[in-house]
Amino acid sequence: MTARLLLGQTLEFTANPFLEGKDSARHRERGGILIEHGVIVAVDQAETLRSDHPEAEVVDHGMDLILPGFVDAHVHYPQTGIIASWGRRLIDWLNTYTFPEESRFGDQDYADRMAALYLDFSLANGITTAASYCTIHPESVDALMGQAAKRGMRMVAGKVMMDRNAPDTLRDDAQTGYDQSKALLQRWHGRDRLSYAITPRFAPTSTPAQLEAAGALWAEHPDCAMQTHLSEQHEEIALVRELFPQDPDYFGVYERFGLTGPGAIMGHAIHLQPREIEAMASTGTGVAHCPTSNAFIGSGPQCDVRGLVERGIPVGLATDVGGGSSFSMLHTMAAAYEMGQLRGDSLHARELLWLATGGAAEVLRLDGKVGRLAAGVEADLTVIDLASTPIIAERASRARDIWDALFATIMLGDDRAIARTYVAGKPVEQMG
Structure with a gap:
């Protein structure tokens, strides 16, 4: 050649x-x-x-x-079709837009079409690698991984595990979530340029039994990624406190079930307590910063990107489509700058570019590869x-x-x- x-x-x-x-x-x-x-x-x-x-x-x-090529550390490809849906807080937005759309992804043809559309939009915006949530349907994982393989892309993705606080059409259970995730992991992880991510959506939509199963699966396959959400909105944090009263805080839930450490990708991480920051630093847990989503859904500018990096926490940039309002990593970098300005921290162009490339690669444990x-x-x-x-x-x-x-x-x-x-x-x- x-x-x-x-x-x-x-x-x-x-x-x-x-x-x-x-x-x-x-x-x-x-x-x-x-x-x-x-x-x-x-x-x-x-x-x-x-x-x-x-x-x-x-x-x-x-x-x-x-x-x-830009590296997108946190995205929901099944939300491609509902990007820019009007005006809701996180829980309302999930129930009104996200869950009805994600219910369609058991249809292989529909999942394939939306996966192809998402990947083509990403490539048109210079994004060559992403860590994506799929849905509870194995078909949604097969669609994204198959379409990424056709394009020769490096991709990280996994089936969402979700067994409560969601519609019947989008719930699995602890055993099914484990079994299907393991089968998909064995099918796709390490094939071509593809990597699997164990994907409990977030603590409010998983029972302790399911989080325990997710932690067990990651312990069996530690070279995979693990992705979930952390401290995006105050209402969400209050719900976690109600559902998991024995844990010290939101991050403590994931600690208890073995869902922290290198390769763990925490989406958002906006409203963190000092203990959580110390625990994230000591475990090597990474953060996907989602500034367009944080603005669009009203989560706030409080993600202290510089402070997290200076504590030794890997941080990468993410579009968070479709809670995020753009497929463009340029637009996402601009939003990160503006969010920093609201905190009194002017991120330099070299810092913004790092977050969208080498920083995100570190969060995904792909540094040295992309x-x-x-x-x-x-x-x-x-x-x-x-x-x-x-x-x-x-x-x-x-x-x-x-x-x-x-x-x-x-x-x-x-x-x-x-x-x-x-x-x-x-x-x-x-x-x-």
């Missing part, structure tokens, strides 16, 4: 910018990325790579910026046009440096800024 050499501007993270600041990344105005067999072989100056590899097929992206431009990392890439609209071009012409130019695209950009997406080194056909 002929090597492929992509040319353009490049940004390489060598460390977490929350911890290392401006020394965490290297910008090459005329850089190159050499790819063989779907993996990055080298990142260097363009002319150096052209000279050293004259046989490589050259694809010149001019002054466009080549970045790692999320960075580095030798040995899989060649999932997004190419950004830094002048995709007239106003962005005008703003970029005044940029002081690459971060200033990128920030303009983060705040003003959308899918028009995605000039090209690559999956395992191959260009993705753009949606018409």
